[in-house]
Amino acid sequence: MRLTVIGTGYLGAVHAACMADIGHEVLGVDIDAEKIAALAEGRVPFFEPGLQEVLGRTVGSGRLRFTTSLDEAADFGEVHFVCVNTPQRRDSPACDLRAVDAVIDTLAPRLSRACLIVGKSTVPAGTTARLTARVQELVPPGSDVEVAWNPEFLREGFAVQDTLRPERLVAGVLSGRADQTLREVYAPMLRAGVPYISTDPATAELVKVAANSFLATKISFINAMAEVCDATGADVTTLADALGHDTRIGRRFLSAGLGFGGGCLPKDIRAFTARADELGVGGAVSFLREIDEINTRQRRRTVDIARDMVGGEFTGSRVAVLGATFKPDSDDVRDSPALAVAAAIHREGAEVRLHDPEGMDNARAVLPVLGYAADVTKACEGADLVLHLTEWSDYRRIDPAALAAVAPARRILDARNALDPASWRAAGWTLRALGRPLPPPLPNQQSAADHEPAVCSAEVG
Numbered sequence: 001m002r003l004t005v006i007g008t009g010y011l012g013a014v015h016a017a018c019m020a021d022i023g024h025e026v027l028g029v030d031i032d033a034e035k036i037a038a039l040a041e042g043r044v045p046f047f048e049p050g051l052q053e054v055l056g057r058t059v060g061s062g063r064l065r066f067t068t069s070l071d072e073a074a075d076f077g078e079v080h081f082v083c084v085n086t087p088q089r090r091d092s093p094a095c096d097l098r099a100v101d102a103v104i105d106t107l108a109p110r111l112s113r114a115c116l117i118v119g120k121s122t123v124p125a126g127t128t129a130r131l132t133a134r135v136q137e138l139v140p141p142g143s144d145v146e147v148a149w150n151p152e153f154l155r156e157g158f159a160v161q162d163t164l165r166p167e168r169l170v171a172g173v174l175s176g177r178a179d180q181t182l183r184e185v186y187a188p189m190l191r192a193g194v195p196y197i198s199t200d201p202a203t204a205e206l207v208k209v210a211a212n213s214f215l216a217t218k219i220s221f222i223n224a225m226a227e228v229c230d231a232t233g234a235d236v237t238t239l240a241d242a243l244g245h246d247t248r249i250g251r252r253f254l255s256a257g258l259g260f261g262g263g264c265l266p267k268d269i270r271a272f273t274a275r276a277d278e279l280g281v282g283g284a285v286s287f288l289r290e291i292d293e294i295n296t297r298q299r300r301r302t303v304d305i306a307r308d309m310v311g312g313e314f315t316g317s318r319v320a321v322l323g324a325t326f327k328p329d330s331d332d333v334r335d336s337p338a339l340a341v342a343a344a345i346h347r348e349g350a351e352v353r354l355h356d357p358e359g360m361d362n363a364r365a366v367l368p369v370l371g372y373a374a375d376v377t378k379a380c381e382g383a384d385l386v387l388h389l390t391e392w393s394d395y396r397r398i399d400p401a402a403l404a405a406v407a408p409a410r411r412i413l414d415a416r417n418a419l420d421p422a423s424w425r426a427a428g429w430t431l432r433a434l435g436r437p438l439p440p441p442l443p444n445q446q447s448a449a450d451h452e453p454a455v456c457s458a459e460v461g
Contacts (some may be wrong), residue, residue, distance in 0.1 A: 001184060004029055004077035005244070006103050008039055008066065010121060010263075010332075011152055012083030014051060016165040019081075020058035022188045028066040029073045047331035049357045050160040074110035078292055079185060081150075082119045087263070088269075093270035094278075095124050104131050108138035111145050116181050119149045120191060122208050122268055128172060128201030148173045149201045150182060150209035156262065157329030168195045172204025182300040212268040213288055218253040219260050220294040226256035226435025227301075237437030247392045256435045258389055258415040259298035261326035261335040264291065299337050302387075302415050303344045305432060309411050310384050315349035320383035320407070322376065323390020323416075324356035324363035331358040332374050333366055338389035341415070345387075355379040377406055386412040388419060395419070400427035 001023050005016035018024040030036050038045050042056040046163035060066035067073065073080065100121055107117070113376050114261065117135065119128065132147045139145045149172035154162045169186055173179045175322040181199050183190060190196055194341045226236040236256045244251025260266065276282045277323055310317045326336040333339055336359075344367060348354045353371040356363060360372055373379035376395070380403055387396055396418055402411050410429040412419070424431045432438070 001025070002076055002078045003081060003185065004031075004073040004079070004460070005071065005081045005083055006107070007030075007082065007084035007099070007121075009085055010046060010048070010156070011154065013039060013044065013046075013055070013082075013161045014048065014055060014154065014163055015081060016064060017051060017054045017058050017121065017150070018160060019185070020061070020064035021053060021054050021164070023430075024063070024185070025077050026058070026064045027073055028064065028245050028331055029068070030066070033068050035444065036066045037069055045375070046073040048159050049157060049329055054160055071107050074112070075106060078115055078119045079181060080107065080115060080118060083122055083152075085263075086121045086123055086327070088267040088270055092274060094274040095122070095267075095271035096172070097123060097127065100127070100131070101134075104134055105138065106404060107374075108135045108145065109140065111139050111143050112121055114144035114179055117147045118182065119143065119147070120152045121265070122151065122212075122271075123149070123205055123210075125202045125205045125279075126272060126275075127205060130175075132174070132217065138351075146173075146175060146178050147184065147201075148197060149204045153211065154227045156327060156332055165189070165192070166194055168197060170197045170204050171205050172199055172201035175200065199443055207427060209268050209272045212265050213272055213285070215253055216260060216265045216269050216288070216291050220291040222254045222256045223259065223298055224294055225434075229435045233437045235437055255417060256458060257391070258302055258337040259295045260436070261337045261340075263331060263334040266295070299340045299344070301414070302337075302341050302389075302434070305307075305434075306341075306387060306413055307386060308346060309347070309413060309430075310350075313349070314345055317350045317384045318382050318385045319345055319350045319352050320373075321345075321352055321354040321370075322356075322379065322386065322388050322395050323392060324354055325359035325390050328390055328392040329358075330439075331362055333362045334357050336390075338361075339363060339367060341387065341389055342370060346370055353381075353383070355380045356390065357394050359390075377403070380407045383407045384409045386410065388412060388414045388416055391416040391418045400424040400429055404428055 003019055003024050004027045005012045006029045007026045016028040017027050035045055042059045044052050082103050084103055087095040087096050104154055111392055118267050128149045134312055135145055135147055138366045171179060171182045203444055222240055224240060229236040235267055240254040243249050244254055265456055269292055273285050276285045307314060323338040325331060342352050353373050355373045355376050364372055386407060400423055412429050412431050414433045419432055421431050
């Protein structure tokens with residue numbers, strides 16, 4: 001089939017490349033000419049494992065092309081996927097739909113033959129109904145154009161896998177023709193046994209925000225439990241393991257840490273509560289406001305513990321920060337808990353030197369006032385404190401004994417509960433892990449560090 005993908009950011013670029021990879025002819029569309037030129041040359045403008053190979057393969061085969069022209073897209077496509085950004089509004093928690101509306105207002109008058117517009121962006125319930133009415137106002141007389149919603153469920157770092165081998169496909173459609181069209185688009189996945197849920201558009205729109213809200217709730221729950229663990233001396237990791245054996249609960253997303261961030265979970269739960277308020281059912285999801293607050297509190301608590309570890313104030317301290325992105329295997333620093341903590345510590349007077357395997361350029365663009373180091377060793381040279389804030393596998397492989405040679409203070413705060421406490425402590429480090437008790441003092445030997453309270457953390461979203 002001939003598909004267009006309008007909006008070639010993270011979602012759109014992945015979707016366009018993967019749809020071409022399963023055999024469709026695809027035209028990617030964006031108003032950013034520089035981005036389009038890079039993609040047309042087979043260059044991915046952001047980091048996502050596996051995407052470079054898929055993009056190069058499909059551009060090279062001729063099945064994937066790119067343009068800035070919606071006229072060309074209207075003439076080309078049988079199905080038009082809308083993949084533009086839907087960020088939080090500047091003036092409220094609600095979803096900003098201006099980019100989606102602009103696509104519809106510009107594309108619809110150009111559609112002179114039968115086709116299907118399929119939204120993939122995360123939107124409030126009721127958007128498809130509103131856009132359907134708008135499309136019917138704008139399309140030329142006699143044009144047969146429908147709108148459907150097919151939400152994405154991509155995880156950054158696994159986006160190619162999640163597109164080619166999704167856990168489920170959800171189609172919000174208004175007719176059998178629209179449903180059949182989407183079944184044809186995803187035919188290889190359906191043949192592979194991927195569950196396909198055909199429903200009304202409002203339900204499809206809700207699936208994405210409901211899923212993200214549930215995940216955010218699970219993460220914030222274990223972070224709240226980690227705070228209780230700090231007060232009682234319990235171990236949040238063992239607690240999570242015990243809870244995870246209950247099949248009604250499961251272990252995934254029960255890892256206490258610094259908190260969730262990125263471009264989806266935080267803004268989606270805020271937009272969901274705002275839309276519920278508009279519908280008069282805000283009380284039903286009011287708990288999500290507390291979920292958001294628990295998540296934000298984790299960042300403040302991490303700063304508080306870090307301050308305590310350097311003697312009560314940051315002025316004059318040198319702090320190494322390991323991690324800038326909101327999660328590993330990504331270069332995305334949007335609403336990054338790691339960057340939020342680094343910025344807060346810098347504002348309190350610390351000299352911050354940061355390292356990240358993929359996110360340094362994006363972090364520097366957001367926070368140029370920080371120091372940046374090309375490798376972990378340079379970041380940690382002379383550090384009074386090391387903060388582990390993003391769970392990259394590179395950091396789990398650090399040799400604590402070797403790092404101690406450049407950071408003689410030997411203090412580390414593991415805000416992701418990902419490092420092995422025993423190996424770090426054996427190398428002479430004072431390691432604090434969020435929501436986990438400090439080891440008991442040796443007989444007749446009790447250091448000041450042993451009196452420091454343990455703290456808690458939350459998992460990346």
